[in-house]
Amino acid sequence: AQSVSQHNHHVILSEAASLELGCNYSYGGTVNLFWYVQYPGQHLQLLLKYFSGDPLVKGIKGFEAEFIKSKFSFNLRKPSVQWSDTAEYFCAVNARGSQGNLIFGKGTKLSVKP
Amino acid sequence: DAGVIQSPRHEVTEMGQEVTLRCKPISGHNSLFWYRQTMMRGLELLIYFNNNVPIDDSGMPEDRFSAKMPNASFSTLKIQPSEPRDSAVYFCASSPRTGERSYNEQFFGPGTRLTVL
Numbered sequence: 168a169q170s171v172s173q174h175n176h177h178v179i180l181s182e183a184a185s186l187e188l189g190c191n192y193s194y195g196g197t198v199n200l201f202w203y204v205q206y207p208g209q210h211l212q213l214l215l216k217y218f219s220g221d222p223l224v225k226g227i228k229g230f231e232a233e234f235i236k237s238k239f240s241f242n243l244r245k246p247s248v249q250w251s252d253t254a255e256y257f258c259a260v261n262a263r264g265s266q267g268n269l270i271f272g273k274g275t276k277l278s279v280k281p
Numbered sequence: 282d283a284g285v286i287q288s289p290r291h292e293v294t295e296m297g298q299e300v301t302l303r304c305k306p307i308s309g310h311n312s313l314f315w316y317r318q319t320m321m322r323g324l325e326l327l328i329y330f331n332n333n334v335p336i337d338d339s340g341m342p343e344d345r346f347s348a349k350m351p352n353a354s355f356s357t358l359k360i361q362p363s364e365p366r367d368s369a370v371y372f373c374a375s376s377p378r379t380g381e382r383s384y385n386e387q388f389f390g391p392g393t394r395l396t397v398l
Binding site: 199201203209210211212213216257261268269271273274 | 314323324326329336337372374385386387388389390391392
């Protein structure tokens, strides 16, 4: 069965610090990969996605993620965080060609101190 | 595009009452998902539909929960009778396509915050 691991439950950073959130998945086949963001009190919004091609994916608000197939990883990065990045971040995976179900990680809460 | 629409946005009810949550997916999307989010358990998939047909309801916690999708533009999640432990935010999401050439990006609604007293 597919699963997604997000190793950091809560990350606290100061503004301008660099961010890297880990995401590892378990599935041997071809996958689609996603990062969603949930700002306080809001719904989940897509941050970026990887389907194929360049393993370095750029998303909105300066975020990027790198797919490393050999490590089954899809880590999220941002070179300089802002207070407005305070949110919960969810990694998700879907087996290519499956019925459509996304498997979500448990989420990582990011708190950015001004 | 209006996005995924959910109603009500907030619901407060008493234990034992029936609760019905509603969802209108994005027009043209043929997959619909119901999730529950709590502090303790995080984001849980309850059930999902493809082309109005329930595909996997293994996440539905118990028989008190039921979901229907009578047509492509409407779905309901019903809890009868409701219990305090059902208090959570319930999200509906829709996805544009499934199958071999699908990419399965999901678009989430604003959620319904349910409080059962």
